Amino acid sequence: MADHATVEAALRGVIDPELGTDIVDLGMLKGVSFDGRHVTVSIALTIAACPMRDQIENDVVRKLKALPDIDDVTVQVSAMTQEERSALMSRARRHARESAAETQVSPLTRVIAVSSGKGGVGKSSLSVNLALAIAAQGHQVGLLDADIWGFSIPRMLGANGMRLEAGEDRKIVPGVAQGIHLVSTGLIIESEDTALMWRGLMLSKALEQFLHDVAWPKSLGYLVLDMPPGTGDIQMALARLLPQAEMVVVTTPQRAAQRVAARVADMARRSFMPIVGVIENMSGFTTEDGRHYDLFGKGGGHELADDLGVPLLGQIPLDPYVVEGGDEGRPVVTAQPDSPAATALTAAAMRITELVPPAEDETCTSRIALLAEQLEQMAASR
Ligand SMILES: Nc1ncnc2c1ncn2[C@@H]1O[C@H](COP(=O)(O)OP(=O)(O)OP(=O)(O)O)[C@@H](O)[C@H]1O
Numbered sequence: 458m459a460d461h462a463t464v465e466a467a468l469r470g471v472i473d474p475e476l477g478t479d480i481v482d483l484g485m486l487k488g489v490s491f492d493g494r495h496v497t498v499s500i501a502l503t504i505a506a507c508p509m510r511d512q513i514e515n516d517v518v519r520k521l522k523a524l525p526d527i528d529d530v531t532v533q534v535s536a537m538t539q540e541e542r543s544a545l546m547s548r549a550r551r552h553a554r555e556s557a558a559e560t561q562v563s564p565l566t567r568v569i570a571v572s573s574g575k576g577g578v579g580k581s582s583l584s585v586n587l588a589l590a591i592a593a594q595g596h597q598v599g600l601l602d603a604d605i606w607g608f609s610i611p612r613m614l615g616a617n618g619m620r621l622e623a624g625e626d627r628k629i630v631p632g633v634a635q636g637i638h639l640v641s642t643g644l645i646i647e648s649e650d651t652a653l654m655w656r657g658l659m660l661s662k663a664l665e666q667f668l669h670d671v672a673w674p675k676s677l678g679y680l681v682l683d684m685p686p687g688t689g690d691i692q693m694a695l696a697r698l699l700p701q702a703e704m705v706v707v708t709t710p711q712r713a714a715q716r717v718a719a720r721v722a723d724m725a726r727r728s729f730m731p732i733v734g735v736i737e738n739m740s741g742f743t744t745e746d747g748r749h750y751d752l753f754g755k756g757g758g759h760e761l762a763d764d765l766g767v768p769l770l771g772q773i774p775l776d777p778y779v780v781e782g783g784d785e786g787r788p789v790v791t792a793q794p795d796s797p798a799a800t801a802l803t804a805a806a807m808r809i810t811e812l813v814p815p816a817e818d819e820t821c822t823s824r825i826a827l828l829a830e831q832l833e834q835m836a837a838s839r
Pocket residue numbers: 573575576577578579580581582583604607609685686738739740773774775776777778779780781783798
């Protein structure tokens with residue numbers, strides 16, 4: 458059974474974009490009650506007509522639905538009293554002092570981790586193409602190759618020779634390849650072969666560095682993470698380092714693959730990471746004369762999505778160009794935008810940005826609270 462503490466822990470992933478701290482810390486969570494698998498939470502906003510209201514409500518619902526014992530979520534919204542607003546402001550100020558830049562990733566950046574239970578299902582190919590398709594919608598996009606020693610993103614984005622340099626503050630500046638802000642161990646170490654030397658490195662430590670020591674642009678709307686396969690250290694570290702991270706699970710149509718993928722989803726739930734949805738990759742092959750072959754089985758994506766209670770974001774067909782384009786640094790969504798694989802990828806990217814809309818750069822948890830506080834002071838001094 459879910460309990461108050463679990464709900465609270467999950468809601469620590471709902472962050473005030475401006476303050477970079479969570480709604481629990483800000484004292485906005487006022488109550489939690491359960492009716493079987495239905496949870497009702499009361500959230501106090503600084504003012505009832507908060508422009509961020511929808512975003513906060515949606516984020517709360519997504520976080521809580523990610524919990525294994527919760528099917529339904531009701532959010533009751535109220536407005537804070539004056540004392541509550543002052544308390545919130547002092548907590549916010551304290552937080553701003555204490556936790557200057559825990560990671561360099563802006564709290565306004567939406568983080569999408571592309572994960573799978575097993576290797577070779579197409580995470581890296583999908584990460585690159587989703588990043589480009591999200592960028593084509595007009596967002597600034599970063600791509601973090603979190604596959605520390607199995608990196609493949611630089612080649613896929615045609616950035617093999619690129620080397621990252623340190624900028625001001627001795628922070629590493631992401632490289633820009635095809636409009637995407639890119640960081641990968643492949644851009645730091647000398648050759649793909651020396652990657653083996655990184656095996657001894659603590660992977661979670663490397664991820665931490667990529668989040669702390671990289672000057673990710675503050676204007677990034679989305680950061681896509683290409684995760685290594687499985688459910689290791691890196692996945693757990695991600696949840697700890699970037700509480701706003703959400704997961705897209707990749708699977709093949711094969712029914713057996715779905716059980717493996719479910720393990721990643723289970724890990725995501727234990728670390729309160731919402732699952733945006735499932736993408737089925739390698740979903741059949743259609744020949745030029747229209748004959749269709751389900752080379753890797755059928756139905757796995759639907760089944761996994763149903764099991765997890767999340768949407769199936771897309772089914773990406775097998776397309777030889779994905780391999781060729783990946784090898785040559787010409788990703789299918791931009792190089793062959795009308796192909797079935799590109800169309801499916803672009804549609805999946807659209808679903809992702811609908812479900813995880815860009816964070817709005819306005820807030821009613823701090824700026825408006827401050828305004829309200831000032832108005833009250835003015836009124837009091839009159
Ligand atoms: N839809 C597709 N059609 C054809 N080939 C594909 C498709 N998706 C991926 N591939 C190919 O499958 C291989 C594995 O893909 P990719 O490297 O993206 O998987 P991965 O999950 O990142 O693997 P790893 O777990 O090793 O990191 C690559 O050769 C890639 O080009």
